[in-house]
Amino acid sequence: MPKPAGSTAAIERTTGQRSPWTVRPTSKPCSPCVRGPLCLPQGLAREALHGRDGVVNTMLHLQRGAPLYVAGAPFGNLYVVRSGSLKTVTSDHRGREQVTGVHFAGEPVGLHGISTGTHANSAIALADSSVCIIPYAALTSACSEAAAMQERLRRLLSAQLNRESSQLMALGSLAANERVVAFLLDVSERNGQRGDSPVEFTLDLTRADLGSYLGLTLETVSRCLTALRKQGLIDVQHRMFRILDLEGLRAL
């Protein structure tokens, strides 16, 4: 098992952030979402969602390292990443903490809070990011009118379930290098679905965050990456990743 990750203030430590976030992130009215099929609002008339009285009416800007919400905070909104990326970190009843999710543009954040009304994890911006705010109450009332919207939300929840299941598979039955490869392929695929390049992307995760997500130490992650580089499968510089041989990676 990886390092126990100290006790408190670990959020700050793992994001390279120094001072507490006393200033709330800036928010402003939100323009209609054009993110395509990944965006939550798809399936409902646009005007019912955006604009005043709409479900989605504000956008939040977060600086790198800023929390979108913290574990234990009352749940009120869902979020959809507009730009940038976020991680979700969970800590058990003892201090131990782990990255349990990485969220890119178009992907939903905050679904875990629905069941209890309290956020079960903390969401932290990995880079300067912006998110759409979807007040849950407004969403549910929109749902009560549009069956399509209900179904869409349920599918979103179920999709997240499947994402976490495959991560369970990775942690439970893959070796270190296989986990790293699986993660890169996963990111590649999600990038492709979003219309970005599936072979070249920057991951704003530190090696420590990556290790935490993959159940490995940062050193092991680093070693795996250099091994893949030496095999000519990828090219890594800092946090810029380029996949050179996608088929080769898929063959593990």
Next chain:
Amino acid sequence: MPKPAGSTAAIERTTGQRSPWTVRPTSKPCSPCVRGPLCLPQGLAREALHGRDGVVNTMLHLQRGAPLYVAGAPFGNLYVVRSGSLKTVTSDHRGREQVTGVHFAGEPVGLHGISTGTHANSAIALADSSVCIIPYAALTSACSEAAAMQERLRRLLSAQLNRESSQLMALGSLAANERVVAFLLDVSERNGQRGDSPVEFTLDLTRADLGSYLGLTLETVSRCLTALRKQGLIDVQHRMFRILDLEGLRAL
């Protein structure tokens, strides 16, 4: 990483089952659910759920080792365990297979299929079990009438999300013995919520299944259990578990 788990027919192997299940499990009309707060239908008038025209109208009986559904099958129903228990097993695109969930009485099964319309995992009875069948189409139409029902379903999905997140935590940051303890405490708590004894229960999982779920080999599971026994924390005989010192276990 634990054993790669062969290629095909692994379902049969891990449940100790020999012949294929050519005969469908028996089904019969379902009496109203009395399972209390854990049961899905809570929040909707009973007559709208059970009885003819209701959402829940049949019950399925499964023999130990019988599949409720298999991965890749078209999704049509959700299920709630009435008695007995089930495991869900997921396999990645290569042969590797893993137990990704264990479901006891009152708990929902099949939620992963909602997102794609295809079951993403296989559900196998761990003991002779019975489940309520909830046709998804009927459920959604019931949802379109009752907002409370919608909300209940969403919470169910979110709760499952939280369950898988804590399993992610366990696999990512706990040592072998801690994983075993965490699992026992989890089962204990779920038993208590259901009204059964939190300190004495039978787990119809083989050591291999347990290991698969916890990301360990069966030998390691066995060794951890005997270690806990020697510490006087638990008593294990075959698959009968008795927790002798709950506080001691919680202290890891």
Next chain:
DNA sequence: CGTTTCTTTGATCTACTTCAAGGGGAGTGG
């Protein structure tokens, strides 16, 4: 009762962690 499957326990091996040290970028202040 004999066969099969499951479980326990021991001995060895190895993949990954841990510990340690050096190198590179980015920001800050002189």
Next chain:
DNA sequence: CCACTCCCCTTGAAGTAGATCAAAGAAACG
């Protein structure tokens, strides 16, 4: 512009938790 610091990343060497291999005991099953 350079020096300084703070992270972050890489690489090496050593230690260890847990996997693997192996074999024997205990239930389950026909």
